[in-house]
Amino acid sequence: MSSLPISPFSPIQLTITTVSTIIGVAILTLPRVLAEEVGTPDVWIDVLLAGIIVAITSMICLHLSNRFPGETFYIYNRHIVGKVLGALISVLYIVNYITFGAFEARVQAEVVRHFLLDETPLEITILAFLLVGLYLVAGGLNAIIRINQFYFPITLLIVFTILFLNWKNFEFDNVRPFLENGPTALVPGIFPTAQAFSGFDVILFLAAYTRNAKKSALPLLLGIGLVTLIYMTIVVMVIGSLTLNEVATLTWPTMEFVKQIEFPGAFFEHFEIFFITVWLLNMFTTFFINLYLASLGIHLLLGWNIKLVMFMLLPVIYGIALFPKDLNATLELGKSIGFVSVLMSTTIPLSLLLLARVRNLPKRDYSLKEGPRT
Amino acid sequence: MKPFTKSHPSDLVPVLSDNLQHILNLLGNSSDIVFKEMSLGRTERKAVAIYAKGMVDQQFLLNQVFGVISRSFLTEVEENPLPYSEHLKDFTRNASTLGDVSQVTRADQCVSEILAGNTCVLFDDYNSAIVFGTAKDNSRQQEEPASEALVRGPRIGFVEEVSENTAILRRRLKDPHLTFESLFLGRRARKEVVICYLRDVAKPDLVNEVRQRIQKIDIDDPIESGYVENYIQDNPFSPFPQVQNTERPDRVEGALLEGRVAILIEGTPFALIVPVTFPMLMQSPEDYYDRWIPASLIRLLRTLALFFALFLPALYVALVSYHQGLIPTKLAISIAGTREGVPFPTIVEALFMEITIELLREAGLRLPKPVGQAVGIVGGLVIGQSAVEAGIVSPIMVIVVALTAISSFAFPQYPAAIAIRLLRFAMMLAASIFGLYGIILVFVLITSHMVRLHSFGINYAAPYVPTRMYSWKDLFLRLPLQTLLKNRPAMFKPIDRRRSDHPK
Numbered sequence: 001m002s003s004l005p006i007s008p009f010s011p012i013q014l015t016i017t018t019v020s021t022i023i024g025v026a027i028l029t030l031p032r033v034l035a036e037e038v039g040t041p042d043v044w045i046d047v048l049l050a051g052i053i054v055a056i057t058s059m060i061c062l063h064l065s066n067r068f069p070g071e072t073f074y075i076y077n078r079h080i081v082g083k084v085l086g087a088l089i090s091v092l093y094i095v096n097y098i099t100f101g102a103f104e105a106r107v108q109a110e111v112v113r114h115f116l117l118d119e120t121p122l123e124i125t126i127l128a129f130l131l132v133g134l135y136l137v138a139g140g141l142n143a144i145i146r147i148n149q150f151y152f153p154i155t156l157l158i159v160f161t162i163l164f165l166n167w168k169n170f171e172f173d174n175v176r177p178f179l180e181n182g183p184t185a186l187v188p189g190i191f192p193t194a195q196a197f198s199g200f201d202v203i204l205f206l207a208a209y210t211r212n213a214k215k216s217a218l219p220l221l222l223g224i225g226l227v228t229l230i231y232m233t234i235v236v237m238v239i240g241s242l243t244l245n246e247v248a249t250l251t252w253p254t255m256e257f258v259k260q261i262e263f264p265g266a267f268f269e270h271f272e273i274f275f276i277t278v279w280l281l282n283m284f285t286t287f288f289i290n291l292y293l294a295s296l297g298i299h300l301l302l303g304w305n306i307k308l309v310m311f312m313l314l315p316v317i318y319g320i321a322l323f324p325k326d327l328n329a330t331l332e333l334g335k336s337i338g339f340v341s342v343l344m345s346t347t348i349p350l351s352l353l354l355l356a357r358v359r360n361l362p363k364r365d366y367s368l369k370e371g372p373r374t
Numbered sequence: 375m376k377p378f379t380k381s382h383p384s385d386l387v388p389v390l391s392d393n394l395q396h397i398l399n400l401l402g403n404s405s406d407i408v409f410k411e412m413s414l415g416r417t418e419r420k421a422v423a424i425y426a427k428g429m430v431d432q433q434f435l436l437n438q439v440f441g442v443i444s445r446s447f448l449t450e451v452e453e454n455p456l457p458y459s460e461h462l463k464d465f466t467r468n469a470s471t472l473g474d475v476s477q478v479t480r481a482d483q484c485v486s487e488i489l490a491g492n493t494c495v496l497f498d499d500y501n502s503a504i505v506f507g508t509a510k511d512n513s514r515q516q517e518e519p520a521s522e523a524l525v526r527g528p529r530i531g532f533v534e535e536v537s538e539n540t541a542i543l544r545r546r547l548k549d550p551h552l553t554f555e556s557l558f559l560g561r562r563a564r565k566e567v568v569i570c571y572l573r574d575v576a577k578p579d580l581v582n583e584v585r586q587r588i589q590k591i592d593i594d595d596p597i598e599s600g601y602v603e604n605y606i607q608d609n610p611f612s613p614f615p616q617v618q619n620t621e622r623p624d625r626v627e628g629a630l631l632e633g634r635v636a637i638l639i640e641g642t643p644f645a646l647i648v649p650v651t652f653p654m655l656m657q658s659p660e661d662y663y664d665r666w667i668p669a670s671l672i673r674l675l676r677t678l679a680l681f682f683a684l685f686l687p688a689l690y691v692a693l694v695s696y697h698q699g700l701i702p703t704k705l706a707i708s709i710a711g712t713r714e715g716v717p718f719p720t721i722v723e724a725l726f727m728e729i730t731i732e733l734l735r736e737a738g739l740r741l742p743k744p745v746g747q748a749v750g751i752v753g754g755l756v757i758g759q760s761a762v763e764a765g766i767v768s769p770i771m772v773i774v775v776a777l778t779a780i781s782s783f784a785f786p787q788y789p790a791a792i793a794i795r796l797l798r799f800a801m802m803l804a805a806s807i808f809g810l811y812g813i814i815l816v817f818v819l820i821t822s823h824m825v826r827l828h829s830f831g832i833n834y835a836a837p838y839v840p841t842r843m844y845s846w847k848d849l850f851l852r853l854p855l856q857t858l859l860k861n862r863p864a865m866f867k868p869i870d871r872r873r874s875d876h877p878k
Contacts, residue, residue, distance in 0.1 A: 116696070143825050
């Protein structure tokens with residue numbers, strides 16, 4: 001069994017990876033999803049609520065992982081629920097990551113077709129995306145962590161610049177009134193918003209390789225706070241400058257929002273170049289970790305060479321990515337993946353944590369064994 | 375170490391003619407090797423001095439070696455009739471007072487001494503040879519290195535003599551912890567390679583790694599430092615240079631103080647520095663000699679130059695051939711106007727101009743300096759102008775290409791510029807196939823490669839990634855030295871992190 005070596009990383013690196021995994025498709029579609037599901041201008045409260053829920057759940061994930069220091073979720077779940085059920089849960093996660101990766105590849109191809117290359121077939125753009133992704137993932141987890149760190153400052157810089165430059169188009173009246181239909185009207189928006197955060201459960205798998213994983217709580221909370229802030233600002237700004245009714249009709253409202261920027265005299269009056277670039281980089285970061293974790297799971301379950309698994313997964317992901325007929329079918333697929341993902345990432349860690357508590361696991365003394373194991 | 379391919383490791387015997395024959399066998403019948411015979415006093419006994427013509431200091435040879443030998447044997451043999459063997463022993467015992475003198479007992483040692491420019495003297499009935507250090511100091515004048523000129527900074531560069539180079543460093547850095555370690559490299563050439571580092575700063579693992587990689591090299595002659603670089607780099611298939619080379623002692627000095635290791639090689643003024651990361655290749659020693667505000671602005675300018683040199687032609691190709699909608703309207707109209715009548719697609723136009731520029735640069739490089747400049751002017755101006763007039767390329771393309779070329783000249787170090795030149799073509803080709811998407815894909819590939827690449831255990835993108843906020847003070851900006859020089863960069867994991875005392 002041949003695996004790629006993993007050297008431990010810091011809590012900050014864990015946080016940046018988690019944030020980079022979360023930020024993906026949703027940044028383009030979240031305002032529309034909320035406008036459709038809730039239909040009031042104060043949906044940013046939903047984002048805040050979802051953010052809080054995700055923060056709590058991520059702490060559950062971290063807490064669960066820290067009970068089994070140095071062991072990744074694929075390994076320690078069998079200590080809690082036994083070999084068979086543990087393997088079943090692992091398979092569930094692997095399938096989730098594979099389909100999620102495929103969805104990422106498909107959506108980026110759709111966006112590229114819509115905004116950049118209207119004549120290039122999807123098959124080609126998806127294939128190019130997968131192959132480029134494979135090159136990095138074959139470098140192992142530490143390469144993925146480092147590239148997340150590479151793109152993170154660029155992402156923050158561009159996203160906040162774009163939000164800042166759109167200040168002129170923002171109309172406060174568009175985001176009023178506040179709590180018009182009472183707080184209960186906002187409830188249906190929480191679940192779809194939580195989907196925008198899917199991917200935070202990588203903590204389950206990565207905490208094992210983190211130095212001082214116990215000290216990761218604060219950085220992780222700050223990271224999720226940052227994502228919540230970005231989502232909230234985007235939702236408020238997009239609805240505030242495009243109006244709720246228009247947002248509901250746009251497939252990629254955030255992109256239209258970026259297109260609005262008029263910066264007189266500047267060479268780049270089209271800021272969507274930067275935004276598409278940064279968004280694609282974040283699609284890559286999400287895909288990297290998806291492909292890696294799926295391969296790691298299969299590698300740990302079956303003991304196959306992890307690089308071989310990556311190669312073998314590629315055609316599978318390619319097939320799934322090509323499966324939806326059109327954009328609508330793709331977005332529907334995204335919805336169901338998000339649904340399952342949210343369900344999994346909330347219920348499974350919580351129930352496992354409770355079970356571990358009840359059964360008083362782990363029974364082995366981990367304090368003697370330092371350093372990560374796979 | 376393998377000194378010679380066919381070595382005859384046999385000791386010298388007390389028969390002069392046998393010894394001579396032995397050494398002659400080893401050396402071959404080279405015309406530059408001089409066998410000078412002399413008689414010892416008025417006896418029948420003889421001594422033979424062997425040296426390589428041109429490599430020895432002739433004056434020194436005549437005065438010291440021949441003078442001393444003939445004098446000591448002439449006068450004392452008559453007055454004091456010691457037996458010959460006693461006399462010889464006496465002579466060799468006291469010989470060390472005569473200067474740089476040593477004694478060797480093996481023929482192959484004799485040969486290496488001769489080839490190093492020393493003089494070997496063999497005596498009748500004596501089973502070892504006396505070696506006089508007569509090697510001539512051949513170093514040239516120390517000049518300012520042409521490849522790394524600075525406006526402000528020491529006007530001194532390394533020379534071809536490795537001993538001179540160590541002396542330059544020692545003179546600049548009078549720290550007792552400055553350590554030079556000599557190795558000999560090359561089955562045939564036996565060139566001296568000196569690893570140099572600060573003993574109490576550089577991480578021992580790093581020094582060991584460097585030593586091991588150099589010892590592993592099996593080569594007949596490392597002609598230039600580039601040979602060593604090629605053998606010790608981490609990834610030979612990478613477009614990026616993973617070893618820094620420099621002719622500037624001040625750059626080496628700075629690197630040593632950061633806890634890095636320098637490698638000096640006999641016969642070349644280029645020293646190697648390891649490890650190196652990409653952001654370091656974008657820095658110049660002058661950044662630290664200037665005041666911090668101009669230095670920081672120049673760093674930002676270089677970042678912009680990097681962006682232009684890598685992306686500009688590719689962006690032009692992508693925007694003009696795929697995403698005309700993303701170009702500002704007025705600019706789009708003027709580009710379309712200038713492109714009217716150009717018969718080629720943008721990528722052909724761009725490749726044509728880029729290759730022309732590369733040819734001009736290469737041609738200018740190899741020609742004598744005045745001619746090179748003329749070629750640059752003729753090529754740049756005339757070809758650009760006439761290509762536009764002939765309607766083969768559009769004027770904007772010429773501007774793009776010129777801006778790109780100037781940007782890549784703004785790189786402070788040549789190897790980094792070459793890497794970016796190479797990647798620029800990949801970008802352009804990708805842009806012609808996938809437009810902006812292609813550029814992003816290549817960017818992801820390059821960054822992926824960068825984060826996977828290491829130079830002697832250091833990530834190639836450090837200190838940008840893995841992010842160390844402390845080191846970012848010296849990355850895109852160069853903050854005041856007082857804040858910068860408190861600690862050494864953590865990424866090299868120096869033993870002694872502190873550069874100065876600072877209250878905590």
